Amino acid sequence: MNVRLRHDAIVRSLRRNGTSTIADLAAEVGASRRTVLRDISALRDEGFVIHSEPGRGGGLQLDPQSVQTTARLSVAEVFALLISVASMRAAGSLPFSDLADAGLAKIEKALPPDKVxxxxxxxxxxxxxxxxxxxxxxxxxxxxxxxxxxxxxxxxxxxxxxxxxxxxxxxxxxxxxxxxxxxxxxxxxxxxxxxxxxxxxxxxxxxxxxxxxxxxxxxxxxxxxxxxxxxxxxxxxxx
Amino acid sequence: MNVRLRHDAIVRSLRRNGTSTIADLAAEVGASRRTVLRDISALRDEGFVIHSEPGRGGGLQLDPQSVQTTARLSVAEVFALLISVASMRAAGSLPFSDLADAGLAKIEKALPPDKVxxxxxxxxxxxxxxxxxxxxxxxxxxxxxxxxxxxxxxxxxxxxxxxxxxxxxxxxxxxxxxxxxxxxxxxxxxxxxxxxxxxxxxxxxxxxxxxxxxxxxxxxxxxxxxxxxxxxxxxxxxx
DNA sequence: CCTAATGGTGACAAATATTGACACCATTAA
DNA sequence: TTAATGGTGTCAATATTTGTCACCATTAGG
Incomplete structure (x- = not known):
């Protein structure tokens, strides 16, 4: 199984089950405990917020607020979104416009520097x-x-x-x-x-x-x- | 050099130079001709449109329309973008709002179905x-x-x-x-x-x-x- | 206090994936 | 015809990922 696919599977499983242990995840994705731990670490690096509780009854929990999605956008689309939010902000304050800004900032960060x-x-x-x-x-x-x-x-x-x-x-x-x-x-x-x-x-x-x-x-x-x-x-x- | 970094470097180079040959790219990213060809193939799989012209004076050309970017957004951010564009459309027609819609549609498609x-x-x-x-x-x-x-x-x-x-x-x-x-x-x-x-x-x-x-x-x-x-x-x- | 269940880290060999070298084909312009 | 280009297949060399194992820290329950 591909690294990418395994990461997706782990996120899906955490979303579905609420709480899972490393051992559960390892069995589910068919990898070793160590590999799953490495995957969790990588997912955290990517921005997923995964709470962990050691000890009996502990386990991993994915913060639903942090569930993220990837989308490939063309530069023209990013551009359109950017000026949409910009002009919306221009028209006056709106609920959530800060969040929209934050989203756009992330998209912008992913653009090639010259495009930015x-x-x-x-x-x-x-x-x-x-x-x-x-x-x-x-x-x-x-x-x-x-x-x-x-x-x-x-x-x-x-x-x-x-x-x-x-x-x-x-x-x-x-x-x-x-x-x-x-x-x-x-x-x-x-x-x-x-x-x-x-x-x-x-x-x-x-x-x-x-x-x-x-x-x-x-x-x-x-x-x-x-x-x-x-x-x-x-x-x-x-x- | 990392695969990911090399792909980025190739795309950047193609964007900068307009037309490059495989040999140029290989020298630039410090990899072999064969590897660059594999990279080009992978980039095409990812959706980049790369035109190629064999023969003397030929080379590779990246369709600028197809340059894409990935961004990981939280559900809240997608939500904010969605209602931003929706309310913008509500306020009247605007240039590029169709493009913004298209971008959002892609983002939405990448969301987990229950969130959609x-x-x-x-x-x-x-x-x-x-x-x-x-x-x-x-x-x-x-x-x-x-x-x-x-x-x-x-x-x-x-x-x-x-x-x-x-x-x-x-x-x-x-x-x-x-x-x-x-x-x-x-x-x-x-x-x-x-x-x-x-x-x-x-x-x-x-x-x-x-x-x-x-x-x-x-x-x-x-x-x-x-x-x-x-x-x-x-x-x-x-x- | 002890034990079992949990998350987490380091080291190293085994398994797997990526890469380079090379031979070769197809197309094109000079 | 030739040289310059993109493109594919093969296989050994190289790099990366993975599993095993040993170990530590924390927690709940007996």
Missing amino acids: RDLRRFLDCLYVGQLSPLVDISDMSAMDPALLPAFETAFLQRRQLRFQYRDAKGAVTRRMVEPQAMLILPPLWYLVAWDPAREDFRHFRMDRISRPEYVQDAPFRRRHVPFKDEVTPIRDLPR | RDLRRFLDCLYVGQLSPLVDISDMSAMDPALLPAFETAFLQRRQLRFQYRDAKGAVTRRMVEPQAMLILPPLWYLVAWDPAREDFRHFRMDRISRPEYVQDAPFRRRHVPFKDEVTPIRDLPR
Whole structure:
């Protein structure tokens, strides 16, 4: 039996039985007492909280609070979860948001370091404010997740972004801009970008952007964005 | 060098260089050509999409979309992430919320089945509505995550919940109620409960509840909650 | 106090898994 | 045709994991 499988079996058994002795577990997974002890030690290293009671009537007990689960997430998914929780925190305090943060911190820790750096750099471009009550929310539609990679690249490598934009009147234009920031006015998201053709900043509602693509040969520098309203950088929000 | 570390190193190298040959990787991680090939095969089994091109000028290429990360999360953390994304979706469509959903689905799949059942049952108690603009949001504070277990038990095992409640005027009372639903009026959360002492339903703002504990010997049955405003069960929200 | 049942550690040989060397095949571009 | 590449099979060398055994610490019960 594989080490991994044996660990799983031990956790399952502890979850099922409440309390087990090393001898029980050894018999159940078909390994020696010593090996089970080594496995328990490894599981503790992995974060499982296993209480042990020596002496007659003693045994091992798995703290149910510590039962953990592993999931393989793509970077895009982690990214989406991260900004979900970030924007939720932006919208105001919520029950359990600390726990969600803790979960995300763990996920983040498991990411390759360069990806974490990327995510942080992207978060630095996120700003939050209060939505003016004048905006018509009724025609909102979600942004296609498939668009994410182009945005990520445009922001992280500072490449100009080309996309199709449908304005409030339904007119469709093709734009090429320098993405400077993302502005969250819950529940709407805006891309704040410098439009070189118009030599000014423009706000674009994310749900009205389609077919975005970054332009490899069009790098640019970050500009200071003159936000009209009061906004907060997301990284400055209280945790 | 450890197998795990070597796999990580290979993935990092592929991510950094774009294209590498087996020989390059072997030199870089200090292993033989054969071993690297075995590693590549293992990584593919784990879900990494690695394109390969034989022949002159060929090499290996890692599909960046497939880079994955594993994280061990406690059940409470998964729970917090789940309701975060659920309430975010409730607040309106957001970019990437589909991706966040997909990530959560994977996490959920990795949970033990009985926990998933519990989560679903809890989600059935969640309702969403529009917050009246009359509520004063300025004095909000987040709920302590340590309170979660008592709530979970009270909801799932239908035990009465005892807690301390501080009302809008600051007066503190001790309550014992039957938790029937959770109502999300972003960014506020309410516990909707039947108060046996008053023989009526009451709404309690979650951030004003402290020291909750479930009462083991006080089971009850679910009641039909007569919501005053228009609310939507969270499980009926469009995905 | 003694004993039996329990968790826990160290040492070392046996069992098992991983690795490297080598031969070889398939594909591709020059 | 050749050289550079990915890919597979085999087998001995090497590294890791496992079991055995001896022993210690703690606890409950007689």
